[in-house]
Amino acid sequence: MTIDRRRLLQAGGIAALSAALPQLVRAQSSGSPSVSPQDAADHAADQTIRIGNGLVELAPDRIISTTTYNGQFPGPLLRLREGRQIVVDIHNDTDTPEQLHWHGQTLPVDVDGASEEGTPFIPAHGMRRISFMPGPAGLRFYHTHLTPGADLSGGQYGGQVGTVYIEPKHEPGRYDREVFLMLKEFQPALSRGGDMDMDFLAPATRVKALEEAGESAMRASLARGMAHGFEVGYSLFSINGRMLGHGDPIRVKTGERVLFHIVNGSATEIRSLALPGHSFEVIALDGNPVPTSTQVPVLWLGTAERISAVVEMNHPGIWVMGDLADDDRTRGMGIVVEYAGKTGKPTWIKPAPFKWDYTRFGKSGPAGQAPDEIIEMTFTKNNAANQGFNEWRINGVAFSMDRMEPMFHLRQGKRYRLRMSNASDDVHPVHLHRHSFELTRVAGKTTGGIVKDVVMLGGYQQVEMDFVADNPGRTLFHCHQQLHMDFGFMALFDYV
Numbered sequence: 431m432t433i434d435r436r437r438l439l440q441a442g443g444i445a446a447l448s449a450a451l452p453q454l455v456r457a458q459s460s461g462s463p464s465v466s467p468q469d470a471a472d473h474a475a476d477q478t479i480r481i482g483n484g485l486v487e488l489a490p491d492r493i494i495s496t497t498t499y500n501g502q503f504p505g506p507l508l509r510l511r512e513g514r515q516i517v518v519d520i521h522n523d524t525d526t527p528e529q530l531h532w533h534g535q536t537l538p539v540d541v542d543g544a545s546e547e548g549t550p551f552i553p554a555h556g557m558r559r560i561s562f563m564p565g566p567a568g569l570r571f572y573h574t575h576l577t578p579g580a581d582l583s584g585g586q587y588g589g590q591v592g593t594v595y596i597e598p599k600h601e602p603g604r605y606d607r608e609v610f611l612m613l614k615e616f617q618p619a620l621s622r623g624g625d626m627d628m629d630f631l632a633p634a635t636r637v638k639a640l641e642e643a644g645e646s647a648m649r650a651s652l653a654r655g656m657a658h659g660f661e662v663g664y665s666l667f668s669i670n671g672r673m674l675g676h677g678d679p680i681r682v683k684t685g686e687r688v689l690f691h692i693v694n695g696s697a698t699e700i701r702s703l704a705l706p707g708h709s710f711e712v713i714a715l716d717g718n719p720v721p722t723s724t725q726v727p728v729l730w731l732g733t734a735e736r737i738s739a740v741v742e743m744n745h746p747g748i749w750v751m752g753d754l755a756d757d758d759r760t761r762g763m764g765i766v767v768e769y770a771g772k773t774g775k776p777t778w779i780k781p782a783p784f785k786w787d788y789t790r791f792g793k794s795g796p797a798g799q800a801p802d803e804i805i806e807m808t809f810t811k812n813n814a815a816n817q818g819f820n821e822w823r824i825n826g827v828a829f830s831m832d833r834m835e836p837m838f839h840l841r842q843g844k845r846y847r848l849r850m851s852n853a854s855d856d857v858h859p860v861h862l863h864r865h866s867f868e869l870t871r872v873a874g875k876t877t878g879g880i881v882k883d884v885v886m887l888g889g890y891q892q893v894e895m896d897f898v899a900d901n902p903g904r905t906l907f908h909c910h911q912q913l914h915m916d917f918g919f920m921a922l923f924d925y926v
């Protein structure tokens with residue numbers, strides 16, 4: 431199987447090479463600020479990414495064919511330097527125009543990688559050369575940014591996900607080594623209902639009015655004879671592209687401090703992670719250092735969230751580090767941690783129940799800076815309204831990919847507070863492009879100092895977050911759950 435894959439890659443490489451010149455010309459004539467063929471020949475890029483088909487060997491008998499970066503999954507780990515400009519060549523060897531989004535970075539619209547903002551597509555069988563100043567420092571990632579809708583072979587359901595680590599100018603280095611983990615599912619399929627238990631967020635405070643509105647809308651829909659809207663489930667689960675037991679174990683020594691950089695690369699899933707007998711000292715959320723680093727027994731990551739956490743290896747054995755959901759873990763969502771000198775079968779022990787509370791990593795005390803303006807957003811679900819899929823609305827409007835109309839208008843330099851109300855029972859990992867935000871209130875609890883780019887908003891809960899309008903240009907806000915995003919859960923900000 432290894433030989434087959436190598437042959438396939440060689441064949442792909444030759445085909446791409448022979449077509450290189452026409453591709454460059456096409457990219458240039460499309461009007462995107464790409465490189466001229468002469469420039470491309472004269473200067474090598476710092477990074478080259480090829481979007482194309484590849485095989486992912488999740489296990490010896492589980493090899494899937496999907497769209498990947500550089501023929502591998504996850505895509506190559508890109509280690510960039512804060513404050514050092516880079517040039518990236520992105521080649522698209524597929525038949526579909528692509529967008530590559532630099533998630534969590536504060537980049538200009540031209541390179542951010544979202545057509546809704548106006549980023550030019552990477553043409554099918556073409557390329558773009560882009561250049562940008564990486565930042566902010568910390569754990570970021572890159573992924574495709576299309577809206578596959580009902581096509582579960584497209585978008586982030588495939589293998590187009592990779593990790594970015596932007597080295598800070600000053601690194602405290604309170605660890606012995608780093609391990610990067612990419613959590614990702616494969617083989618998606620549609621299902622009706624079958625929601626899993628999502629009762630893991632604290633505080634658990636719900637807003638009665640939101641609950642009544644959401645529940646009565648759902649009851650009315652079911653009474654009209656509608657089925658529950660489609661959900662997505664998966665049959666294969668992996669960490670770093672391998673199912674539990676099929677990749678190299680993480681080999682550790684007693685006393686070592688291992689810094690885990692964990693990315694939830696899922697299109698739709700919320701993940702948990704535990705390592706029996708160990709605790710995680712969370713030092714950063716979404717790549718940004720937290721004010722209060724705290725030991726926790728379990729990590730929870732919404733779609734596209736990242737956690738950086740140090741584990742002191744002080745419990746020798748052979749362990750399964752994995753998802754709390756037995757179904758997902760036994761189908762691959764885990765990785766073996768192996769202490770030097772220990773042998774035997776990897777052991778999983780279910781941790782005691784534990785709730786995920788962002789505010790434990792924040793500053794306590796009085797509320798921070800007051801915003802210049804509060805923007806209210808209410809999220810509603812229109813059960814099974816769009817060809818059996820749930821339609822999602824922000825303030826009553828499902829985003830139109832045809833009109834691409836900005837809903838909210840910003841003035842540069844102002845501080846905005848988004849007050850988000852979830853009138854559905856789903857958890858929404860909402861994401862703001864090109865800006866970081868600070869959590870100021872989570873389900874009724876005041877907090878400060880936690881800077882993120884994705885936050886999970888619990889069912890019938892409210893979250894408030896502040897951001898400064900300091901990066902002019904169209905800015906996309908959306909739920910990072912692909913099925914929600916593709917069916918209406920997006921809005922655009924513009925600067926006026």
Ligand SMILES: [Cu+2]
Nearest residue numbers: 858909911914
């Ligand atoms: Cu959502």
